Amino acid sequence: xxxxxxxxxxxxxxxxxxxxxxxxxxxxxxxxxxxxxxxxxxxxxxxxxxxxxxxxxxxxxxxxxxxxxxxxxxxxxxxxxxxxxxxxxxxxxxxxxxxxxxxxxxxxxxxxxxxxxxxxxxxxxxxxxxxxxxxxxxxxxxxxxxxxxxxxxxxxxxxxxxxxxxxxxxxxxxxxxxxxxxxxxxxxxxxxxxxxxxxxxxxxxxxxxxxxxxxxxxxxxxxxxxxxxxxxxxxxxxxxxxxxxxxxxxxxxxxxxxxxxxxxxxxxxxxxxxxxxxxxxxxxxxxxxxxxxxxxxxxxxxxxxxxxxxxxxxxxxxxxxxxxxxxxxxxxxxxxxxxxxxxxxxxxxxxxxxxxxxxxxxxxxxxxxxxxxxxxxxxxxxxxxxxxxxxxxxxx
Numbered sequence: 001x002x003x004x005x006x007x008x009x010x011x012x013x014x015x016x017x018x019x020x021x022x023x024x025x026x027x028x029x030x031x032x033x034x035x036x037x038x039x040x041x042x043x044x045x046x047x048x049x050x051x052x053x054x055x056x057x058x059x060x061x062x063x064x065x066x067x068x069x070x071x072x073x074x075x076x077x078x079x080x081x082x083x084x085x086x087x088x089x090x091x092x093x094x095x096x097x098x099x100x101x102x103x104x105x106x107x108x109x110x111x112x113x114x115x116x117x118x119x120x121x122x123x124x125x126x127x128x129x130x131x132x133x134x135x136x137x138x139x140x141x142x143x144x145x146x147x148x149x150x151x152x153x154x155x156x157x158x159x160x161x162x163x164x165x166x167x168x169x170x171x172x173x174x175x176x177x178x179x180x181x182x183x184x185x186x187x188x189x190x191x192x193x194x195x196x197x198x199x200x201x202x203x204x205x206x207x208x209x210x211x212x213x214x215x216x217x218x219x220x221x222x223x224x225x226x227x228x229x230x231x232x233x234x235x236x237x238x239x240x241x242x243x244x245x246x247x248x249x250x251x252x253x254x255x256x257x258x259x260x261x262x263x264x265x266x267x268x269x270x271x272x273x274x275x276x277x278x279x280x281x282x283x284x285x286x287x288x289x290x291x292x293x294x295x296x297x298x299x300x301x302x303x304x305x306x307x308x309x310x311x312x313x314x315x316x317x318x319x320x321x322x323x324x325x326x327x328x329x330x331x332x333x334x335x336x337x338x339x340x341x342x343x344x345x346x347x348x349x350x351x352x353x354x355x356x357x358x359x360x361x362x363x364x365x366x367x368x369x370x371x372x373x374x375x376x377x378x379x380x381x382x383x384x385x386x387x388x389x390x391x392x393x394x395x396x
Contacts, residue, residue: 005389006389006392007387007388007389007390007392008040008387008388008389009370009374009385009386009387009388010034010038010040010374010385010386010387010388011375011380011384011385012030012031012382012384012385013030013381014026014027014030014054014383014384017054017058018057018058019057019058019059019060020058020060021057021058022058023050023054023055023058023260024260024263024264024267025267026058027050027264027384028264028268028271030384031048031268031384031386032271032272034386040388042272042274042276043388044276045275045277045308045390045391046274046386046387046388047276047277047278047279047309047367047385047386047387048264048268048276048278048279048384048385048386048387049278049280049281049367049368049384049386049387050260050261050264050278050279050280050281050383050385051280051281051282051371051372051383051385052241052253052254052257052280052282052298052303053243053383054383054384055254055257055260055280056232056251056253056254057251059232059254059255059256060232061232061233061234061251061253061254061255062231062232062245062249062250062251062252063224063228063231063232063249063250063252064231064248065095065098065099065102065248065250066229066248067099067224067228067229067231068095068096068098068100068102068103068223068224068228068239068250069099069100069103070103070228071103071223071224072099072100072102072104072195072223073103074228075218075222076103076104076193076216078103078104078105079104079105079106079191080104080105080107080108080175080190080193081104081106081191081193081194081195082107082108082110082190082191082193082194082195083097083100083108083109083194083195084109084110084184084194084196084197084198084205085110085111085112085196085197085198085201085205086111086116086165086197087116087117087118087120087197087199087297088111088116088120088122088154088159088161089120089297090157090159090164091244092242092244092297093197094164094165094168094244095242095244095245095247095248095249095250096197096220096223096239096242096250097165097168097169098168098171098172099250100195100223101169101171101172101173101174101176102172102173102174105175106174106175106177107169107174107175107176107177108177108178108179108187108191109165109166109169109176109177109178109179110178110179110180110181110186110187110190111161111162111165111180112135112180112181112182112198113135113140113145113180113181114127114128115292117198117199117200117201117294118199118293118294118296118297119291119292119293119294120154120161120291120292120293121152121154121155121292122154122161122162123145123149123152127148127149131148131149133148135180135181135182136182136183138181139179139180139181139186140180141177141178141179141180142177142178142179142180145162145178145180151163155290155291156291162178165178177190184196184205184208184212185208185209187209188209188212188213188214192214192215192216193214193216194214194216194217195217195218195219195220195223196209196217196218196219197219198219199220199240199296199299200296200299202219202220202221203219205219206219219238220238220239220240221234221236221237221239221240221299222238223238223239224238224239224252225237225238232252232255233252233255234252234253234255235255236255236299236303237253237299239252240253240298240299241253241282241297241298241299253282253298253303254303257280257303258304260280260304261278261279261280261304261305261306262306264278265277265278265306275308277305277306277308277309278305278306279302279304279305279306279309279364279367279371280302280303280304280305281301281302281367281368281372281385282298282300282301282302282372283295283297283298283301283372284296284365284368284369284371284372284373285301285361285365285368285369286369286373295369295372301362301364301365301368301369302364302365302367305364309363309364310363310364311362311363312361312363313361313363313366367387367390370385370387371387
């Protein structure tokens with residue numbers, strides 16, 4: 001019988017992961033047990049996606065607020081630090097900010113507006129228009145901001161992040177001053193020592209600051225890029241990709257993930273005879289139309305993946321073929337012509353009209369986003385995602 005289903009995505013449950021657990025064995029056992037219990041087979045080119053969180057938990061990649069503070073003090077000394085472009089997130093940044101403040105004498109907190117880098121708004125575009133404010137040119141202090149826009153709570157969390165971050169800094173014994181600007185060099189009017197907390201634009205921000213007279217500039221990936229007093233660390237991303245673990249600790253982005261995905265692939269090959277692709281994934285990359293939030297708060301969607309997941313899709317648009325190449329055909333003749341065209345398509349369709357409208361993104365970004373939406377971030381308990389048929393097309 002001809003297949004009637006394309007891509008299938010399953011969230012798989014597994015035991016709660018603790019430090020020191022054999023993450024590779026747990027993932028493989030979970031996939032095999034699910035296959036047996038749910039009655040699906042494991043085939044070549046299936047995909048196993050493992051959330052970064054359980055990899056980091058198994059590695060024990062944690063750090064305390066005191067360890068963050070010590071690294072900040074080691075790099076800056078006990079002085080005034082400009083902390084610029086933080087994202088507005090209790091989970092992602094609150095404990096990082098506490099560690100930074102604990103290691104500083106004073107924090108000048110420079111928030112981007114109307115939103116942070118990933119789309120969390122502290123003021124709406126409509127309010128900017130109403131007040132005649134241009135965030136790309138206008139620098140505001142806290143008093144000016146409040147007089148213009150008042151107190152605004154986040155759409156989903158109900159948090160006023162200006163007040164919340166001020167309270168966190170004060171709670172660590174540091175002075176706090178808040179300003180609002182989109183221009184990195186604004187902070188240099190307040191201090192020459194800067195910790196830039198943006199994620200995907202951090203290299204540009206650092207370059208601008210260094211070219212305009214900053215004395216010390218570090219990015220979040222410089223903090224805990226090596227162990228401090230026995231802490232976890234990440235040599236590539238530091239505090240980027242970290243999450244709140246307890247009230248006094250963060251879980252860092254996992255380290256050395258490539259051996260993990262390759263071992264899982266090898267173990268599944270040994271047990272099933274099939275070559276399954278494997279990836280570790282973090283935040284997906286997609287935008288919420290209501291809250292305007294880009295999900296991507298991790299430095300990358302996937303820090304490690306097997307070789308079969310390299311590259312971008314190479315697909316033709318079925319409706320384009322039906323409306324253009326084969327507009328005179330119908331029914332079985334149309335299907336046969338399209339299938340033949342797919343089988344004979346060029347190895348690289350970049351720039352081809354018949355590929356317009358397909359998604360020109362890295363496979364790992366697309367698949368990681370699919371996995372992130374499947375697993376969710378709450379209590380579903382499915383940190384492993386098993387994907388089938390992703391590489392199939394209309395001819396299969």
